[in-house]
Amino acid sequence: MRPLRRPFRLSVVTAATTVAALTALTGCTEKSGAGADGAIAVTATDTKCEVSKKEFPAGHVELDIENKGSKVTEVYLLFPDDRVVTERENIGPGTKQKVTAEVKEGDYRIACKPGMKGDGIRQDVTATGSGKIAKRDPRLDKAVASYRKYAQEQADATIPLVKVFAEAVKDGDIAAARKAYAPSRIGWERTEPVAESFGDIDPKVDVRADGLEEGQDPEKDWTGWHRLERSLWQDGKLTARDSELADQLVTDLEDWQKRVGKAEITPTSMANGAKELLDEVATGKVTGEEERYSHTDLVDFKANVEGAEESYALLKSVAAENDPELTKELDQQFAALNTLLDKYRADKTGYDFVSYDKVGKAERKELSDAVNALAEPLSQLAAAVVK
Amino acid sequence: MATEDPSAEAPSHEPPSSKAPDTRAPSRRALIGWGGAGLALGAAAAGGAAAVARTGDDGGSPGAGAAVAFHGAHQAGIATPVQDRLHFAAFDVETDDRAEFVAMLKDWTAAARRMTAGQAVGDGAYGGLPEAPPDDTGEALGLRPSRLTLTVGFGPSLFDRFGLAGRRPEALVDLPQFAGDNLDRARSGGDLCVQACADDPQVAVHAIRNLARIGFGKVSVRWSQLGFGKTSSTTPEAQTPRNLMGFKDGTRNIAGTETARLKRFVWVGAKDVDANSAWMSGGSYLVARRIRMHIEPWDRTSLQEQEDIFGRDKGEGAPVGKAKERDEPFLKAMLPDAHVRLAHPDSNDGATLLRRGYSFTDGTDGLGRLDAGLFFLAYQRDVRTGFIPVQRNLAADALNEYIQHVGSAVFAVPPGVRDADDWWGRALFSPSTTEG
Numbered sequence: 001m002r003p004l005r006r007p008f009r010l011s012v013v014t015a016a017t018t019v020a021a022l023t024a025l026t027g028c029t030e031k032s033g034a035g036a037d038g039a040i041a042v043t044a045t046d047t048k049c050e051v052s053k054k055e056f057p058a059g060h061v062e063l064d065i066e067n068k069g070s071k072v073t074e075v076y077l078l079f080p081d082d083r084v085v086t087e088r089e090n091i092g093p094g095t096k097q098k099v100t101a102e103v104k105e106g107d108y109r110i111a112c113k114p115g116m117k118g119d120g121i122r123q124d125v126t127a128t129g130s131g132k133i134a135k136r137d138p139r140l141d142k143a144v145a146s147y148r149k150y151a152q153e154q155a156d157a158t159i160p161l162v163k164v165f166a167e168a169v170k171d172g173d174i175a176a177a178r179k180a181y182a183p184s185r186i187g188w189e190r191t192e193p194v195a196e197s198f199g200d201i202d203p204k205v206d207v208r209a210d211g212l213e214e215g216q217d218p219e220k221d222w223t224g225w226h227r228l229e230r231s232l233w234q235d236g237k238l239t240a241r242d243s244e245l246a247d248q249l250v251t252d253l254e255d256w257q258k259r260v261g262k263a264e265i266t267p268t269s270m271a272n273g274a275k276e277l278l279d280e281v282a283t284g285k286v287t288g289e290e291e292r293y294s295h296t297d298l299v300d301f302k303a304n305v306e307g308a309e310e311s312y313a314l315l316k317s318v319a320a321e322n323d324p325e326l327t328k329e330l331d332q333q334f335a336a337l338n339t340l341l342d343k344y345r346a347d348k349t350g351y352d353f354v355s356y357d358k359v360g361k362a363e364r365k366e367l368s369d370a371v372n373a374l375a376e377p378l379s380q381l382a383a384a385v386v387k
Numbered sequence: 388m389a390t391e392d393p394s395a396e397a398p399s400h401e402p403p404s405s406k407a408p409d410t411r412a413p414s415r416r417a418l419i420g421w422g423g424a425g426l427a428l429g430a431a432a433a434g435g436a437a438a439v440a441r442t443g444d445d446g447g448s449p450g451a452g453a454a455v456a457f458h459g460a461h462q463a464g465i466a467t468p469v470q471d472r473l474h475f476a477a478f479d480v481e482t483d484d485r486a487e488f489v490a491m492l493k494d495w496t497a498a499a500r501r502m503t504a505g506q507a508v509g510d511g512a513y514g515g516l517p518e519a520p521p522d523d524t525g526e527a528l529g530l531r532p533s534r535l536t537l538t539v540g541f542g543p544s545l546f547d548r549f550g551l552a553g554r555r556p557e558a559l560v561d562l563p564q565f566a567g568d569n570l571d572r573a574r575s576g577g578d579l580c581v582q583a584c585a586d587d588p589q590v591a592v593h594a595i596r597n598l599a600r601i602g603f604g605k606v607s608v609r610w611s612q613l614g615f616g617k618t619s620s621t622t623p624e625a626q627t628p629r630n631l632m633g634f635k636d637g638t639r640n641i642a643g644t645e646t647a648r649l650k651r652f653v654w655v656g657a658k659d660v661d662a663n664s665a666w667m668s669g670g671s672y673l674v675a676r677r678i679r680m681h682i683e684p685w686d687r688t689s690l691q692e693q694e695d696i697f698g699r700d701k702g703e704g705a706p707v708g709k710a711k712e713r714d715e716p717f718l719k720a721m722l723p724d725a726h727v728r729l730a731h732p733d734s735n736d737g738a739t740l741l742r743r744g745y746s747f748t749d750g751t752d753g754l755g756r757l758d759a760g761l762f763f764l765a766y767q768r769d770v771r772t773g774f775i776p777v778q779r780n781l782a783a784d785a786l787n788e789y790i791q792h793v794g795s796a797v798f799a800v801p802p803g804v805r806d807a808d809d810w811w812g813r814a815l816f817s818p819s820t821t822e823g
Contacts, residue, residue, distance in 0.1 A: 386518055
């Protein structure tokens with residue numbers, strides 16, 4: 001989280017030109033296409049996702065969905081990189097739903113998710129047309145799809161952890177709440193640029209006191225993790241308001257969990273997202289501003305680095321081809337930063353880090369230097385990916 | 388020696404269009420392996436940015452916007468005319484990889500060559516890939532070269548690394564503890580330093596910022612100091628500037644044209660070096676001291692006491708009993724603890740320094756006091772016969788009641804970069820023990 005909230009993280013939200021070619025058309029209602037008669041019938045069961053046709057003309061597309069299974073399901077039309085073109089949730093057993101979308105020519109997938117869980121049962125489909133679409137390196141589509149899956153997994157894994165935290169707050173159990181606080185943030189911190197791309201969620205869950213807008217009252221308008229952090233560590237007491245805030249945090253994060261799949265992610269936004277995670281470290285964590293009451297900054301720090309490393313790992317094969325010196329440098333600097341971070345935790349698989357107020361000025365500078373050493377070459381990753 | 392004469396800079400500052408390939412592009416991207424494609428991509432952008440900055444400077448008068456020659460027997464920024472602004476940075480080395488450090492010095496040299504000529508670093512500040520940050524940070528675009536000089540020095544601690552122990556010159560001693568020192572470790576020392584001087588502060592800051600950026604992962608900034616208002620001059624025709632105490636100091640500073648005094652007191656000569664320190668021949672030793680002034684007490688001091696402390700009058704700058712600033716001082720007329728008397732070469736067996744200090748003001752110190760003083764920079768042929776005896780003699784200085792030395796560093800400043808194939812520290816890092 002930045003000290004001052006910005007409406008959007010540009011590199012994530014403003015999709016690079018490469019994605020424009022794949023983006024669904026909008027506001028184009030009279031296009032010829034499958035039409036009502038040409039609708040694609042999707043028959044969902046608990047084990048199958050059958051589609052009536054696998055090729056259809058680009059333009060207006062209608063999915064006629066019938067759930068013949070025993071579980072509630074949801075149906076997605078997906079881009080090859082797993083970005084959502086359109087979706088319909090909560091399709092009960094025995095019910096029918098219609099979904100429409102405007103699509104450009106290209107490859108897509110239809111996925112049914114019986115029980116609304118997992119990756120779903122998928123069918124490859126193609127929208128045909130006369131024009132040509134600039135093909136992206138399929139390895140990059142795969143990288144984006146994998147990263148999207150990672151972001152979803154992080155959100156999914158966060159919900160139970162934040163519920164543990166919220167319950168402890170509501171129980172008035174300060175010790176348990178303090179213990180559950182930092183772990184509940186790890187998934188968020190790992191994928192923060194994606195989470196922040198939904199401009200409205202971040203200010204609800206991760207804003208700090210100094211990030212409130214003019215006229216906002218910290219007692220009334222400040223919500224999210226850091227408000228509870230203040231109650232737990234600075235105030236040392238939990239009130240009815242904190243219980244409300246705990247419930248609100250869960251609700252807001254469930255909103256994030258539902259929307260992660262719709263984030264616009266491109267290879268360059270992944271690369272720049274990795275760099276942004278290091279920027280988060282450089283501006284908030286290394287100074288101790290992020291977790292000013294709990295001093296759990298190093299947990300966030302580690303999670304940010306892990307998220308950046310995930311993006312990098314997925315893009316590495318392409319980047320290494322275009323710029324082997326860069327990936328060599330990045331491997332080295334990630335390793336160096338991780339080695340340095342390991343000095344601050346006894347167990348290298350755990351997140352029990354040294355309290356940041358115990359980290360001296362010289363040690364903080366050492367951490368800052370290591371972040372600069374990694375973030376500078378990391379800022380070149382996007383160029384190496386699109387080259 | 389580097390000079391400000393525009394005709395002297397011709398060989399090293401051709402227009403961008405005629406640039407030899409090896410004079411361009413310390414591209415950060417190239418650094419981390421962007422390779423040949425980056426070179427091709429950069430040619431147009433860099434040329435464009437450079438053209439803006441260079442227009443009108445080459446043939447113009449050597450005024451405030453001109454370029455100072457980067458190549459020469461000695462590094463520019465020592466005997467060349469003192470500019471008004473300073474950004475000084477000391478770095479710690481982070482890497483243990485000698486080749487990586489050498490590569491950085493080459494990249495720094497290439498970047499310095501361009502920046503001192505008023506050109507952007509690498510592929511420039513715009514026009515490159517939209518998804519990547521530009522090579523140059525851009526805040527000096529459109530500004531003139533502003534007589535930017537970049538001067539590199541190597542600290543004693545550098546010689547503990549990279550197998551350089553045997554190459555540390557004897558004259559590069561660790562400074563002793565002086566009476567009254569209250570040194571802050573975080574503002575002292577450093578494995579290497581860069582002194583950036585320019586007429587425009589933005590140009591000096593731009594230079595350090597870009598070098599620091601190129602250095603990330605290899606070196607990190609240990610401390611840095613901004614300076615304004617030069618406190619001494621290397622051009623005798625210019626008026627002696629005043630320090631923040633309001634006094635003229637350094638009237639007899641060595642001028643850039645005084646070849647004999649420079650040779651005697653500033654430049655390391657062939658006889659000063661052995662096979663292991665031959666790389667320093669043509670170089671100099673730099674002492675940097677952050678001297679905090681107790682400004683408010685000083686301002687409450689009577690004029691008489693102020694003048695007694697310095698041994699000069701405040702208006703003219705004339706030494707005690709004399710009429711004009713440049714009149715030969717009669718030291719015995721001054722109080723025994725007067726600053727000029729104790730600092731004068733005649734009180735120090737002839738020891739003479741080339742001073743290049745700047746005033747600094749870093750806001751206030753939290754107690755409402757101005758955090759200000761003199762960032763003292765002095766060049767000499769040997770620290771043991773230069774700064775050390777003079778500073779020891781100043782232990783009795785009446786001025787000490789109003790100043791405190793809070794930062795300190797010493798550096799070996801190698802000779803100049805000779806041509807487009809040369810780089811900072813080449814002779815030090817070359818395998819031969821004879822002078823390169």
